[in-house]
Amino acid sequence: MATLMLRGAPIGNYDGVLFDKDGTLSHSEPHLQELAEARIRTALDLWSATGQSPNPDLRPLLSRAFGLENGGLHPAGTLAVAARQDNMISMATVFCLLGCGWPQALELSERCFELVDQRHSTSPSPSPLLPHADRLLQRLHDAGIQLAVISNDTRSGIQSFLNHHGLSDRFSDCWSADDQPRKPDPAAVHQLCQRLNLTPERCALIGDAETDLSMARTAGIGCVIGYLGGWAKQPELPSATHRLTDWDEIGLITTP
Structure with missing residues (x-):
């Protein structure tokens, strides 16, 4: 016993x-912060590539969606506790808030996650x-x-x-x-x-x-x-x- x-x-x-x-x-926490920043930068690039006008709300909304705050990550935020698919839906929801239809928003979000995965395929150790x-x-x-x-x-x-x-x-x-x-x-x-x-x-x-x-x-x-x-x-x-x-x-x- x-x-x-x-x-x-x-x-x-x-x-x-x-x-x-x-x-x-x-x-x-450090790895998840890096991942959030990589996804946000890629999302901004994809948004520009669609021909949409630059939107100053995109970065702060994505930061809030992932739980980034004051240089750290909220321990109850989406990136900290939720699964990959949930984080993908959070990003797509932000795109919808800024004027995308759901099919396009989900496509952008999935593409963003795929690109980040490809660029970080040789990621550092766990x-x-x-x-x-x-x-x-x-x-x-x-x-x-x-x-x-x-x-x-x-x-x-x-x-x-x-x-x-x-x-x-x-x-x-x-x-x-x-x-x-x-x-x-x-x-x-x-x-x-x-x-x-x-x-x-x-x-x-x-x-x-x-x-x-x-x-x-x-x-x-x-x-x-x-x-x-x-x-x-x-x-x-x-x-x-x-x-x-x-x-x-x-x-x-x-x-x-």
Whole structure:
């Protein structure tokens, strides 16, 4: 049996821990900011190529749609928590607000994402692990706790991140944007737990987004933990049962 400890106090016995990736395990804010800027620059170029007059509202609207603010990224913004398709729809909606019909707006948005993908096909290594995450994951794995990632990244993106950091052997499974339903549907939690052969109440979920934590509560997860240390601006997580800012705040006691 393994007892999770938070700042020296026990918070429960669990057989599995489900982790979000971006902003929880991964220090993804700098990479996501670069991605947002690349998509915005490409969108501006595509807008000009259509023969539309320059529109001073396009950049600020796209920045707000992606969650860019004050030189950082809002931890609850579209780019931080939503899947690729949702971000594509956000961009298309901005184009509609500026006068495009929906078919053209969606075509522009899809083309923008494709071009950015092509230009960044030799992108740098996956985002770094957040401090002290590696040793916590090793302790949990060594204690026989099943670990899984539940993320709106693609399955290949999750696997690339885990492989790059040498973590693949510590995780039993993942639930990605390629799986249906996507989070924050509570059914995503239920199906992932079924894959792990665990009940939700025997699992903890740790994430940095209110949507994830609310999903976990609805799904009947036994312990809902909000992680605050992944962003320059700390997220607001009212659904969290517990909160932490550093992975070293979590300890573990094992008994035969």
